[in-house]
Amino acid sequence: MKSLPEVLVGVLGLQGAVSEHVDALNRALSELGLKGRVLTVKNPEQLERVRGLIIPGGESTTIGRLSARGLASKIREKASQGMRILGTCAGMILLAKEVYDARIGRVNQPTLSLMDMEVVRNFFGRQRESFEVPLTLPILGRELFPGVFIRAPIVEKVWGEAEPLATYNGKIVAVQQGRLLATSFHPELTEDLRLHKYFIKLILDTL
Numbered sequence: 259m260k261s262l263p264e265v266l267v268g269v270l271g272l273q274g275a276v277s278e279h280v281d282a283l284n285r286a287l288s289e290l291g292l293k294g295r296v297l298t299v300k301n302p303e304q305l306e307r308v309r310g311l312i313i314p315g316g317e318s319t320t321i322g323r324l325s326a327r328g329l330a331s332k333i334r335e336k337a338s339q340g341m342r343i344l345g346t347c348a349g350m351i352l353l354a355k356e357v358y359d360a361r362i363g364r365v366n367q368p369t370l371s372l373m374d375m376e377v378v379r380n381f382f383g384r385q386r387e388s389f390e391v392p393l394t395l396p397i398l399g400r401e402l403f404p405g406v407f408i409r410a411p412i413v414e415k416v417w418g419e420a421e422p423l424a425t426y427n428g429k430i431v432a433v434q435q436g437r438l439l440a441t442s443f444h445p446e447l448t449e450d451l452r453l454h455k456y457f458i459k460l461i462l463d464t465l
Contacts (some may be wrong), residue, residue: 265294265461268308272300272324274316274348278446279454283312286454294458302332310342310461313349315408315444318379322352322368330370337372342437342460344453350433350440351379351411358414373435374418381412381429381442393443395424395432398452405431405443412442 265287269279280296287294299305311333313321325333337343345353352369354377359365361380382389388409392402405426413430416422423432424441431442437460445453 265292265458266297266308267294267458267461268297268299268305268311270311270313270321270325270329270349271298272329273320274314275346275444275446276314278444279312279314279346282446282451282454283458286451286458289451290455290458292458292462299329302328305329305332305336308341310344310457311336312457313343313345313352314446315347315349318348318351319367321348325352325370326368330368333370334372337370337438340437342439342457343372344439344441344457346441346444346446347408347410350413350442351377353438353440354413373433373438373440374420375416375430375433375435375440376414377411378414379411380409382407382410384409391426393424393426393431395453397423397434398456403445403452404448404450406445406447407431407443408447410442413440 267283269276283296353373354375355371356376358378360378390406393405395403420433420435422430423434433440
């Protein structure tokens with residue numbers, strides 16, 4: 259049997275929950291029995307080396323402004339070439355084509371505009387209003403997935419090729435659009451590695 263080449267996965271390392279995703283990816287690769295490495299991506303040269311990219315939670319405006327200095331255009335280019343991308347919380351906001359704020363309405367912040375969805379940021383309130391709930395996420399099987407929500411956004415609507423994957427209280431909290439994934443919640447803050455494994459398997463389709 260032909261062995262798979264080394265899997266190189268990147269985590270955008272400009273701001274936010276970077277180390278948590280790196281750790282989750284390393285554990286997921288190990289449990290899948292795959293040879294791979296996780297790179298923290300801070301420049302276009304590092305992005306060029308990876309086959310998949312996670313955009314972590316954090317401050318979406320800060321990550322957007324920092325990536326606009328040179329990385330954003332390269333991410334769009336790689337996405338057009340088929341790179342797999344997972345955005346969590348702030349990463350979901352950055353992937354959206356339309357962004358609103360729960361209090362002030364439409365906002366003009368830098369985004370990647372890759373996914374056919376309208377996102378409302380800060381929908382669940384402030385940091386002190388964070389919570390965890392079990393979610394039905396059929397792509398990961400029947401077992402409920404622990405959804406950790408921290409100043410989380412929701413998806414108000416999708417169109418085109420974007421498809422809802424999970425909802426909470428009638429609001430969309432996970433979306434897939436072909437090679438692109440986005441979640442309102444933080445899978446890296448749980449012990450459940452199924453979403454990271456699912457993302458890695460999407461990357462394997464390109465090898």
